Amino acid sequence: MSSMKLSKRLIRKTATLLSLPVLLMVCTTAMSGPREQAKRIHDRLAGVPPTPATLDLMVDEIVNNNDPLAAAMIAVEHDDFYNVTLKNWATPWTNEEQTVFAPLNDYSATVIGMVRDEEPFNQLLSADILYVGSNAPVYSVNDNAHYEAIEDQGLNLKDVLVKRTQSSVTGIPSSGAAGVISTRAAARAFFIDGTNRGMFRFTMLNHLCKDLELIKDPTRSSDRVRQDVSHSPGGDSRVYFNNCLGCHAGMEPLAEAYAYYNYEYPEGNEDAGRLVYTQGVVQPKYLINSNNFKDGYITVDDSWINYWREGPNSVLGWDASLPGSGNGAASMGQELANSHAFAECQVTKAFQAVCLREPGDSADRTQIDTMTTSFKTDYNMKRVFAESAVYCAGD
Numbered sequence: 001m002s003s004m005k006l007s008k009r010l011i012r013k014t015a016t017l018l019s020l021p022v023l024l025m026v027c028t029t030a031m032s033g034p035r036e037q038a039k040r041i042h043d044r045l046a047g048v049p050p051t052p053a054t055l056d057l058m059v060d061e062i063v064n065n066n067d068p069l070a071a072a073m074i075a076v077e078h079d080d081f082y083n084v085t086l087k088n089w090a091t092p093w094t095n096e097e098q099t100v101f102a103p104l105n106d107y108s109a110t111v112i113g114m115v116r117d118e119e120p121f122n123q124l125l126s127a128d129i130l131y132v133g134s135n136a137p138v139y140s141v142n143d144n145a146h147y148e149a150i151e152d153q154g155l156n157l158k159d160v161l162v163k164r165t166q167s168s169v170t171g172i173p174s175s176g177a178a179g180v181i182s183t184r185a186a187a188r189a190f191f192i193d194g195t196n197r198g199m200f201r202f203t204m205l206n207h208l209c210k211d212l213e214l215i216k217d218p219t220r221s222s223d224r225v226r227q228d229v230s231h232s233p234g235g236d237s238r239v240y241f242n243n244c245l246g247c248h249a250g251m252e253p254l255a256e257a258y259a260y261y262n263y264e265y266p267e268g269n270e271d272a273g274r275l276v277y278t279q280g281v282v283q284p285k286y287l288i289n290s291n292n293f294k295d296g297y298i299t300v301d302d303s304w305i306n307y308w309r310e311g312p313n314s315v316l317g318w319d320a321s322l323p324g325s326g327n328g329a330a331s332m333g334q335e336l337a338n339s340h341a342f343a344e345c346q347v348t349k350a351f352q353a354v355c356l357r358e359p360g361d362s363a364d365r366t367q368i369d370t371m372t373t374s375f376k377t378d379y380n381m382k383r384v385f386a387e388s389a390v391y392c393a394g395d
């Protein structure tokens with residue numbers, strides 16, 4: 001009997017001892033959803049775990065307000081979202097090699113600042129806007145030292161970037177300011193030498209996610225193709241009509257918008273150059289090799305027209321409320337940045353940066369469509385990052 005009692009007590013005691021951890025386990029399982037979700041959201045956006053205080057705030061949004069997006073909007077305030085995630089996001093667009101291993105510059109800083117301040121991102125290619133650092137040597141039109149100093153000092157981009165106008169900082173007339181297109185870094189990379197078609201090609205690639213090869217359309221008019229493009233390359237005019245025209249017919253009348261820009265540098269020192277804007281005067285690079293096709297188009301000003309509004313490239317989703325033609329880089333930038341392709345491209349790039357993979361299955365495609373639709377209502381890029389993190393962190 002006594003041994004029975006003992007064993008019963010033991011069992012009871014064991015049960016009591018067990019019940020506490022079991023209960024705790026039940027509790028933590030119930031809690032682990034939101035806490036784990038919050039941690040993952042934070043990690044996706046900032047690359048590091050949240051502090052306990054931040055984690056509590058995020059969990060509170062998820063549990064008590066049922067609002068994981070609000071939790072993600074807390075995480076995007078972490079310094080590393082700006083210093084690391086956004087810096088790495090924007091840097092490859094600012095150089096021809098598309099490398100992430102390049103210093104901060106006025107192009108990437110302006111992207112980061114616009115996201116931080118929730119500036120309408122469809123003004124990326126048109127606004128008279130430039131972000132500079134508050135605690136660094138003064139901005140110079142001849143070098144990138146200002147931005148490299150910000151990085152060398154380890155300053156937080158979230159804190160030090162200040163919104164200015166290009167016209168007040170670089171002295172470009174405001175009619176020549178065209179968002180990141182007229183930054184020094186973009187000029188160094190894409191207005192250097194050549195014929196300024198490079199700026200157009202990389203803008204399409206980086207901001208509409210379209211390599212020209214993919215959107216060739218040889219059915220557009222040839223009438224704006226410049227004189228330097230031979231109409232019988234290798235003596236064969238069929239090559240021109242079947243191949244060259246596919247890009248050049250549509251590209252040329254858009255790239256005319258850049259006719260007043262150049263990047264001038266001391267011989268042998270490409271990094272010591274500056275953006276030049278010659279309002280009203282077409283850059284000589286637009287008129288070179290005029291003997292290649294004498295009947296070709298002679299650029300007289302910076303007027304542009306978008307032939308791709310018609311034909312197969314109408315699928316890029318041009319904005320019907322815009323005229324489709326104009327003068328200068330800013331209005332052409334608006335043409336590009338108000339297309340559906342631009343919005344979808346920015347969303348897709350944010351998805352890739354946060355989810356660390358390409359959108360794949362149909363659920364991903366639906367998510368991209370949903371975010372693109374929401375992005376087009378106010379062009380708040382910061383929210384797209386937050387939405388992507390919520391999606392990829394699971395629930």
Ligand code: HEC
Pocket residue numbers: 194195196197198199201212213216228229230233239240243244245246247248
């Ligand atoms: C896939 C699109 C595409 C096709 C096809 C194409 N081009 Fe181009 N072309 C470009 C781009 C983009 C540039 C600007 C390159 C740069 O500066 O980065 C360019 C530049 C040029 C230039 C200026 C070169 C210079 O900088 O001096 C000439 C001339 C030219 N192309 C002729 C042709 C001819 C002739 C053909 C057909 C055999 C052709 N292109 C086919 C996209 C294309």
